[in-house]
C-alpha cells in the first residue's frame with residue numbers, strides 16, 4: 001500500500017493501516033508533515049468552522065469527539081507530549097451585522113449538535129479579561145462554544161513520525177510522485193517530471209504498489225491517475241491551495257483562557273505560552289513570499305480586540321497552503337473500481353478531521369466498501 005503525501009492526513013491513515021498489519025510505504029515530495037500540517041493553527045473548532053448542514057460539518061463534530069482518545073493513544077504509544085486544550089471558544093459580536101451572522105450560524109450549529117450558549121456582557125468579560133474596553137462594552141451578546149479546543153499539530157505529527165517506523169512503515173522523503181498508472185494487477189508509481197530528488201524520477205526504478213492513497217493536500221490534483229480504458233472512475237474534484245498566514249508571540253501561560261474569535265480572526269494560547277493569531281485567505285497559487293500587509297492586518301485586528309497582547313513589530317509569522325477543493329467538503333473516497341483512494345481537500349479543518357478520515361478510510365480499505373447501515 002502506497003500513501004502519497006505525509007501530511008497529517010496521510011500519516012494518520014498510514015498509522016491506522018499499519019496497525020491493521022498492512023505494509024505501508026509513504027512518499028512525500030518534501031519532508032514528513034512539512035507543509036500545511038506544520039503551518040496549521042490546530043483549532044479543533046466545529047463551533048468556528050461548521051456553518052452548513054453538510055456531511056463534512058457533521059464529520060467535524062464526530063472528529064472533535066474522537067480527539068481525546070486519539071491524543072491519548074498517540075501520547076501513550078509514542079511518549080511524545082501533545083498540547084491538547086479543551087478550552088472552549090468565545091465568539092464576539094461587536095455590531096449588529098456580527099450578531100446576525102452569529103445567530104444564523106448558531107441555528108445551523110444547533111442542528112449539527114454543536115453545544116452553544118449565549119454569554120452576557122459580564123460573563124464575556126469574566127472569561128476574557130484581556131478584551132479591549134470597546135469590545136468588552138459591546139451592545140451585543142457573545143456566543144460560547146464549550147467544546148471547541150486546540151491541539152499542537154506539530155506534536156501530533158512528531159508522535160506519528162516516531163510511531164510509523166516502529167510499525168514497519170517506510171517513509172520516503174523528497175520523493176515526489178507524478179503519476180499512478182494501473183497495470184491490471186498493481187499500480188506503477190512514477191516520479192514527477194523534472195524532480196531531482198532521490199525518488200523514482202531521480203534514477204530509481206519505477207515503484208509498484210497494490211493499492212494507493214492520494215493524500216497530497218493542496219498538491220493532490222498534480223498527481224495523474226491513469227487507468228486502463230474502460231475502468232470506471234469519477235473524476236476527482238480539483239484541489240487548490242488557499243494560502244493563510246499566522247502570527248505568534250509568547251506570553252505568560254494562562255494569559256488567555258478560551259479561544260477568542262471575531263469574524264475571521266481567532267486568537268488562542270498554547271500551554272507553553274505561545275499565543276497564535278490568524279488568519280487570512282488568499283488565492284495566489286503556491287507563492288511562498290509572505291504578504292506583509294496580511295500579517296499587519298492580522299496584527300491590527302488582534303490589537304483592536306486584545307490590546308498589548310502582541311509586541312508592536314512582531315516578526316514571528318508564517319504561512320501555509322490549506323488544501324482547498326471545489327465543492328463542499330473533502331474528497332475522501334475510493335476512485336471508482338480501482339484500488340485507489342482519495343484523501344484530500346480538508347481545507348481549514350484537516351487537523352481536526354484527521355482521526356475521522358483515517359478511521360473511515362482504514363475501515364473501507366481493510367474491510368471493503370461500506371454496506372448500507374454502516375456508520376458514516
Ligand SMILES: Cc1cc2nc3c(=O)[nH]c(=O)nc-3n(C[C@H](O)[C@H](O)[C@H](O)COP(=O)(O)OP(=O)(O)OC[C@H]3O[C@@H](n4cnc5c(N)ncnc54)[C@H](O)[C@@H]3O)c2cc1C
Nearest residue numbers: 005007009029037040041042043177217320349350351352
Ligand atoms: C494558516 C493555516 C491555519 C490552519 N489552521 C487550522 C486549524 O486551526 N485547524 C485545522 O483543523 N486545520 C487548520 N488548517 C488546515 C490544516 O492545516 C490542513 O487541512 C491539513 O494540514 C491538511 O493536511 P494534509 O495532510 O491533507 O496536507 P499537507 O499537510 O499539506 O500534506 C500534504 C503532503 O503532500 C506532499 N506532497 C505534495 N505533492 C506531492 C507529490 N507529488 N508526491 C508526494 N508527496 C507530495 C507535501 O509535501 C505535503 O507534505 C490550517 C492551515 C493553514 C495554512
